[in-house]
Amino acid sequence: MLLGYNTNGFAHHRLEDCLDILADLGCQSIALTLDYHALNPYEQEVFKIAHVRSILEQRRLEAVIETGARFLLDPRNKHQPTLLDPDGSARARRRDFIQRAIRLAAELGAKVVSLWSGACPVIEAQQNLLARLADECRWLADAAADQAVKLAFEPEPGMFIATLADFSRLEAQVRHPAFGLTMDIGHLHCQYEDPIPARIAEWRHVLWNVHIEDMRRNIHEHLPFGEGEIDFPPILQALRNNSYRGGLHIELSRHSHDAVNTARKSLAQLKDWLATLPAQ
Numbered sequence: 556m557l558l559g560y561n562t563n564g565f566a567h568h569r570l571e572d573c574l575d576i577l578a579d580l581g582c583q584s585i586a587l588t589l590d591y592h593a594l595n596p597y598e599q600e601v602f603k604i605a606h607v608r609s610i611l612e613q614r615r616l617e618a619v620i621e622t623g624a625r626f627l628l629d630p631r632n633k634h635q636p637t638l639l640d641p642d643g644s645a646r647a648r649r650r651d652f653i654q655r656a657i658r659l660a661a662e663l664g665a666k667v668v669s670l671w672s673g674a675c676p677v678i679e680a681q682q683n684l685l686a687r688l689a690d691e692c693r694w695l696a697d698a699a700a701d702q703a704v705k706l707a708f709e710p711e712p713g714m715f716i717a718t719l720a721d722f723s724r725l726e727a728q729v730r731h732p733a734f735g736l737t738m739d740i741g742h743l744h745c746q747y748e749d750p751i752p753a754r755i756a757e758w759r760h761v762l763w764n765v766h767i768e769d770m771r772r773n774i775h776e777h778l779p780f781g782e783g784e785i786d787f788p789p790i791l792q793a794l795r796n797n798s799y800r801g802g803l804h805i806e807l808s809r810h811s812h813d814a815v816n817t818a819r820k821s822l823a824q825l826k827d828w829l830a831t832l833p834a835q
Contacts, residue, residue, distance in 0.1 A: 556794055557617055558825060559584035559802035560818055561766065562593055563624075566811035570594065571610060576815060578614035580822050584802030585611070586669070586766070588621040589656055595627070596655035608663050618665040619707070619764050619802055620656050628652055637673025638691040639684050639715055649673075650691060654698050661702040667763050667801070668699060669737045671709045672716040672725075684715055689728035696731035707764040709737035712775040718746055719754060726761070735761035739806070741770030741777060744785050752793030759797040766806040767825070777807050779817060780824045792832050 560582050565573035570593045577585060589596055594607060611618055628648055629635045636645035638653075656668050675684055692708065699706050710722045722736060736758050743751050755762065769783030770776065780787065794803070805825065810817040 556765075556799050557584035557802045558582055558822065558829070559586060559617075559619075559804035560822065561586035561588060561621065561804050561806040561808065563588040563590070563621070563806065563808040564810055564818065565814045566590075566592070566808070568811075568814060570607065573814075574607070574610050574614060574616065577818060578616055580819055581826065582616065582822065584617040584619065584804065586619045586621050586764070586802060586804035586806070587663075587665070588623055588808075589659070590624040590627055594659060596652065596659055604659065604662050611663065617802060618660075618663055619667045619669055619804065620660040620663070620665050621669045622653055622656050623669070623671065623709075634673050635676065637675065638688055639673060639675040641675075641677060641679065646687075646691065650695065653695055657695070657699050657702050657704050657706075660704045665704070667705050667707050669707045669709055669764050670695075671711045671737075672714050674714050685724060685728065688715065689725060692725065692729045692734060693731055696729065696733040700731075700733040705733050705735055705763055707735050707737040709739060709764075709766070710742060711739070712742055712745055719743070719748055719758065735763040737764040737766065738762055739766040739768075740785065740787075740790060741766070741768045741783070741806075742775070744783070745770045745772060745775055747772065751790050755790070755793040755799070756797050759799065762797075762799060763801055765794065765799065765801060765803050767803055768806050777809060779807060779810070779821055788828050788832065791828055795832060 560577050625633045640646045660668050710716050769778040771783050805821045
């Protein structure tokens, strides 16, 4: 697996500086969250994309493109619109954003784009929402496959697809070779999806992206290692035992005020755990 970090934890840094800092701290992979200040796909410049790709190549960084920016599509409403929206024009805005992310991933040499369902703005039958989301994901998976990119879908507490059980129902309808999973370790703990090593083994065949942070039961708050309740070495051993080769991305989006120190401490702890694991 590749030691990594999510750029949403560096919201006050230039993207180029963030990449250099994380590479110097030993990162091998970057979860690059597109946002106003970080490769905004609505203000793409060929030079900027080429420059970021050159940094990734020079610093030997793999990349996953993350689409979880809070207010990029709607400055007044967090994470809206979504692929669940009953308004076709609103759904089209989210679909277009993810399609742009797919093209950007291909231009950067990234192999995975991560996404989630969001929450539906109105109450509707679960069956209708699932069918609508599956149709959108299938269409996007086709678009991703055309660019030799994969989609990794993340269950997120409070969203329509919140748990691995929810993802299982969605995946059964999408059934596409370019459609897989982003697993967030903290989310699993938060929602009692135990034992986590067993969940890793269960989904290893489509596990293309991993987020990692500490967390407490029933509280969706991303915490630095040691501030929550998770026992990490067995989880890291499970990832190794199940031959996970992708990025292991620390996600601390609310710690940008102390980004460098937080990243340094978190990456050092993760390195220590990985170094002490028994051989596979």
